[in-house]
Amino acid sequence: MTPEAAAGADLAEGGGGFGVGGGVADAERLARAALTRVLEPGDEQGGRWLREFGAVELMRRLTSPAEEEAAPAGVGEQRLSGYRIRAAAAVPERDLDAVAAGGGRFICPGDLEWPRQLDDLGDARPVGLWLRGRPSLRTWALRSVAVVGARACTPYGAHMAAALGTGLAERGWVVVSGAAFGVDGAAHRGVLAADGATVAVLACGVDVGYPRGHAELIGRIAEQGLVIGELPPGAHPTPSRFILRNRVIAALTRGTVVVEAEYRSGSLVTARSAQKLGRFTMGVPGPATSGLSAGVHELLRGEGVLVTDAAEVIELVGDMGELAPARRGPVLARDLLDPVAARVLEALPGRRPAGVREAALGAGTSTDETIGRLYELHSLGFVERHGDRWQLTPTATHAPIERRGGS
Structure with a gap:
């Protein structure tokens, strides 16, 4: 689906492009926006509280120190104190105004634009998502594939990632990645070159161009596609946030393709998350002597499926009948x-x-x-x-x- 078609679908659903469609009350939206400053991405304890109390009640309890009996249970006093300090400092109206000023929006469970496959994460589900870009995330996520891999990739890895991005885009698929150096950036650029649809999932605020060397690329993605993240405007990335961001990439898409990854790689975290969620996991093979492909090869020895081009990816994640062409040598x-x-x-x-x-x-x-x-x-x-x-x-x-x- 092209960006223009997805935008049309968004308007048809009542999303209004830059607005938010759905039946979420203003108080719920404000509370969830505030909680993105209180809870770290993937905080399962916070997710249990949200499920038990709801966002509005949880914020009330975290900002009412006088009512000790109302304090959420399940964490130590020191950790609870940290939650309270961040809750008291949160100003969700300011964050919502800031993201709106940049042409963005905040969506949360209950909105028409909310991708329901994120609910598969259970208590680790995002509190909400901050977005930049016009198309509907829910519509795009229905036909999306993640392409991830090494930051310090080889020319071969960059070529394969770009070719996959272009090939998937030309066949109407949305490519999701993390906007990092290396494979991520090559995949996004391959899509943009084909005038296709791509989504960048950031480990920081959507108004923060990180890595700085990709600020221009992230801006292009926001214009042509979508930039999304769990953290509020102005939030900066940390190593743990990069790892936790990968679960969103895995849950959002139908499958994950890994292009070059060492044994210890965040890309393999994405692949393993996809496996746990019942998504397809694929890998592009490299030279047997390449350490950058060692993690991919280990993945392929398990439940990963070997793929070499976009047609083979779509054969796995696409609809019935979307088969890759038969492979054979030259006819003599x-x-x-x-x-x-x-x-x-x-x-x-x-x-x-x-x-x-x-x-x-x-x-x-x-x-x-x-x-x-x-x-x-x-x-x-x-x-x-x-x-x-x-x-x-x-x-x-x-x-x-x-x-x-x-x-």
């Missing part, structure tokens, strides 16, 4: 011969002429049949006659069929 002219003629051709020695009786004996046919087949092979250019003897032509065994007219 001799492949088209009937079985008897092929046996006569094979019976002729490779380096010297042979008589009819020798060829008939080798082919297991009569002399008359052999003579007829030899004249047939002569007309096709496979053999040449030297008196009463026959010899293979130089191209008899290796000449491929000449393709014409695109066939």
Whole structure:
């Protein structure tokens, strides 16, 4: 689906592009926006509280220190104190105004735009998502694939990631990645070059261009696609946030493709998250001697599926009938011969002429049949006659069929 089509779907649902559609009350939205400053991404304890109390009640309890009996249970006093300090400092109206000023929005469970597959994360589900970009995230996520891999990738890895991005985009698929250096950036650029749809999932605020070297790329993605994140405006990334961000990439998409990854790689965290969620997990093989492909190869030895291009990815994650083309080597002219003629051709020695009786004996046919087949092979250019003897032509065994007219 093109970005324009997805935007149209968003408008049809009542999302209004830059607005938010759905039945979420203002108090719920404000509370969830505030909680993105209180709870770290993937905080399962916070997710249990949300499930038990709801966002509005949870914020009330965290901001009412006088009501000790109302304090959420399940964590130590020191950790609870940290939650309270962050809750008291949260100003959700300011964050919502800031993201709206940049052409963005905040969505949460209950909105029409909320991708329901994120609910598979259970208590680790995002509190909400901050977005930049016009299209509907829910619509795009329905037909999306994650392409992730090494930051310090090789030229081969960058080429494969870009080719996958372009190929998927040309077939109407949305490519989701993390906007990092290396494979992520190459995949996004491949999509943008094809004027396709791509989503960048950040481990910081959507108004923060990180990594700084990709600030321009992230801006292009926001214009042509979507930039999303769990953290509020102005929030900066940390190592743990990068790891936790990967679960969103895995849950949002139908499958994850890993292009180059060492044994200890955040990309493998994404792949393992996808496996746990029942999503497809794929890997692009590399040289057996490459340490950057070692993690991918380990993945492929398990439940991962080997893929080499976009068609093979879509065959796995797409609808019934979306099959990759059959793979085969070049068709040789001799492949088209009937079985008897092929046996006569094979019976002729490779380096010297042979008589009819020798060829008939080798082919297991009569002399008359052999003579007829030899004249047939002569007309096709496979053999040449030297008196009463026959010899293979130089191209008899290796000449491929000449393709014409695109066939």
